[in-house]
Amino acid sequence: MGxxxxxxxxxxxxxDISLDIVHDDDKDLSPRQLTIxxxxxxxxxxxxxxxxAEKLQVSKPVITRALxxxxxxxxxxxxxxxxxxxxxxVQRTVAGAxxxxxxxxxxxxxxxxxxx
Amino acid sequence: MGxxxxxxxxxxxxxDISLDIVHDDDKDLSPRQLTIxxxxxxxxxxxxxxxxAEKLQVSKPVITRALxxxxxxxxxxxxxxxxxxxxxxVQRTVAGAxxxxxxxxxxxxxxxxxxx
DNA sequence: TTAGAATAATTCGGTTCCGAAACAACAACT
DNA sequence: AGTTGTTGTTTCGGAACCGAATTATTCTAA
Numbered sequence: 001m002g003x004x005x006x007x008x009x010x011x012x013x014x015x016d017i018s019l020d021i022v023h024d025d026d027k028d029l030s031p032r033q034l035t036i037x038x039x040x041x042x043x044x045x046x047x048x049x050x051x052x053a054e055k056l057q058v059s060k061p062v063i064t065r066a067l068x069x070x071x072x073x074x075x076x077x078x079x080x081x082x083x084x085x086x087x088x089x090v091q092r093t094v095a096g097a098x099x100x101x102x103x104x105x106x107x108x109x110x111x112x113x114x115x116x
Numbered sequence: 117m118g119x120x121x122x123x124x125x126x127x128x129x130x131x132d133i134s135l136d137i138v139h140d141d142d143k144d145l146s147p148r149q150l151t152i153x154x155x156x157x158x159x160x161x162x163x164x165x166x167x168x169a170e171k172l173q174v175s176k177p178v179i180t181r182a183l184x185x186x187x188x189x190x191x192x193x194x195x196x197x198x199x200x201x202x203x204x205x206v207q208r209t210v211a212g213a214x215x216x217x218x219x220x221x222x223x224x225x226x227x228x229x230x231x232x
Numbered sequence: 233t234t235a236g237a238a239t240a241a242t243t244c245g246g247t248t249c250c251g252a253a254a255c256a257a258c259a260a261c262t
Numbered sequence: 263a264g265t266t267g268t269t270g271t272t273t274c275g276g277a278a279c280c281g282a283a284t285t286a287t288t289c290t291a292a
Contacts, residue, residue, distance in 0.1 A: 004227075
């Protein structure tokens with residue numbers, strides 16, 4: 001199970017992906033923002049500010065500010081939890097899904113181009 | 117040649133790597149800084165400020181500031197080019213090599229853990 | 233019902249980053 | 263020599279980010 005990568009190939013893969021992201025990404029997400037976005041889209045809901053802060057091991061204001069920025073960019077949206085109105089549920093958007101799909105294609109292509 | 121990844125696996129790989137980096141990395145390199153570091157260590161020398169700026173398609177001050185930060189952290193070092201003293205040659209360090217080796221291991225492990 | 237806990241957001245001061253422009257040092261060429 | 267071009271750095275104002283503390287809202291449980 002899984003993929004066997006040499007150390008060299010692992011670094012080259014990281015290099016190629018990073019270069020593509022620096023080139024293409026006008027959104028310029030920080031590592032934390034990207035991690036939040038990926039978590040919201042991949043892991044099973046619900047996603048709260050507190051849960052995300054624990055998952056990433058950062059403070060809650062960091063999550064709040066990251067959500068502010070990505071909400072403005074339309075990459076995800078907030079909704080109040082009607083069960084417990086203290087909670088904010090972070091939800092996906094079409095724009096966010098498209099953005100991550102582009103990112104996934106970068107990874108796909110760079111992995112496919114690796115000289116094994 | 118290369119590795120075939122589904123879109124889902126590509127995203128999960130990115131997610132797992134990002135999460136590890138956010139967790140472990142006290143150095144907290146920006147995407148640009150990481151890309152510079154990987155370029156210096158992987159591509160064939162010499163590496164100049166101008167060359168790196170062109171490669172990443174960013175301005176030269178961005179490179180200068182990134183080199184400042186990473187020099188302080190000991191991840192790489194600058195040396196004047198004796199052939200053309202306008203140039204600064206960016207060179208590797210032991211600390212930088214160790215840092216990238218740790219990063220490569222993260223990628224290796226997360227790729228190995230993928231459910232294909 | 234009321235005191236305490238939990239949640240997310242906001243404020244605060246300080247730091248860092250950015251892009252554009254100006255700058256200093258050096259090279260190349262007439 | 264002198265002029266022009268190149269290279270890397272620095273400066274400047276504005277914007278973004280951070281951690282810690284505070285606030286407002288909501289829930290929980292005595």
